[in-house]
Amino acid sequence: MTEANRALVLALQLSPDQMDFVATNAESLEEAEEDRDARPRVVMIKDRVVGFLMYEAPADDDEARIYRFMIDRTYQGRGYGKAALRQALDEIRSLGHVRHVSICYAPENEAARHLYRSAGFVEEGLDEDGEMIADLVLRTQMDDL
Ligand SMILES: CC(C)(COP(=O)(O)OP(=O)(O)OC[C@H]1O[C@@H](n2cnc3c(N)ncnc32)[C@H](O)[C@@H]1OP(=O)(O)O)[C@@H](O)C(=O)NCCC(=O)NCCS
Numbered sequence: 001m002t003e004a005n006r007a008l009v010l011a012l013q014l015s016p017d018q019m020d021f022v023a024t025n026a027e028s029l030e031e032a033e034e035d036r037d038a039r040p041r042v043v044m045i046k047d048r049v050v051g052f053l054m055y056e057a058p059a060d061d062d063e064a065r066i067y068r069f070m071i072d073r074t075y076q077g078r079g080y081g082k083a084a085l086r087q088a089l090d091e092i093r094s095l096g097h098v099r100h101v102s103i104c105y106a107p108e109n110e111a112a113r114h115l116y117r118s119a120g121f122v123e124e125g126l127d128e129d130g131e132m133i134a135d136l137v138l139r140t141q142m143d144d145l
Contacts, residue, residue: 001032001040008049009042012072021109025052028068041091043071043084050075053088055101062099064092069103069112076111085119093138100138104131 001009009025023031032038037058043051051071057064066088071081092098103121105112107130117123121134 001029001042005042005044005049009052012049012052012070013074014070015073018070018073021106021112022068022070025068025070028052028054040068041088043080045075045080050080051084053084055088055092057092057095057098059097062097064095064098064101066101066103081111081115082118085115089119089136089138098138101136102133103136104133106130107132 006029009029012025014022029040032040032054035056037056038054039056040052040054042049043053052068053066053070054068055064055066066085069081069085071084089101092101101121103116104127105116107113107126113123113132116134116136119136121136124133124135127133
């Protein structure tokens with residue numbers, strides 16, 4: 001996130017049937033300003049802003065949490081979500097202290113379910129708000145030895 005691309009992130013749109021799936025980017029950016037653990041990331045294809053993702057990975061916790069993710073409606077279905085998620089997971093892995101990543105989504109959100117399952121997330125069940133929780137155990141370089 002930079003001051004320069006902030007307005008472009010705020011202009012990103014979802015289709016009306018997706019609006020309930022994630023908080024608005026305006027809300028997320030406000031949250032990011034107040035929460036020191038929030039790590040907001042802009043999804044860019046070359047110099048074009050196409051999406052937004054936010055996660056937290058506190059240094060004293062082996063769990064990271066991706067809690068905002070969206071690709072602008074115009075750019076969906078082109079593999080950008082998958083590529084952005086892969087890059088976010090690479091970044092989280094490179095922090096070094098994270099062993100697993102959690103994510104949550106509305107159970108009827110088939111696009112999210114498909115995307116996260118193909119990245120290796122395993123569904124754990126519904127939380128108290130009726131959201132599906134899924135978890136990914138990260139492979140580390142030690143696992144490859
Ligand atoms: C979820 C989201 C980020 C995916 O982004 P995207 O760029 O469209 O995803 P991709 O094009 O990379 O597709 C990833 C996979 O999901 C599949 N997919 C995409 N939309 C789908 C849909 N509506 N139903 C089922 N599968 C879908 C793709 O076929 C692809 O699968 P594949 O790799 O097996 O071919 C996007 O749909 C979005 O912003 N949705 C609204 C906000 C939201 O729901 N965020 C998640 C809440 S946590």
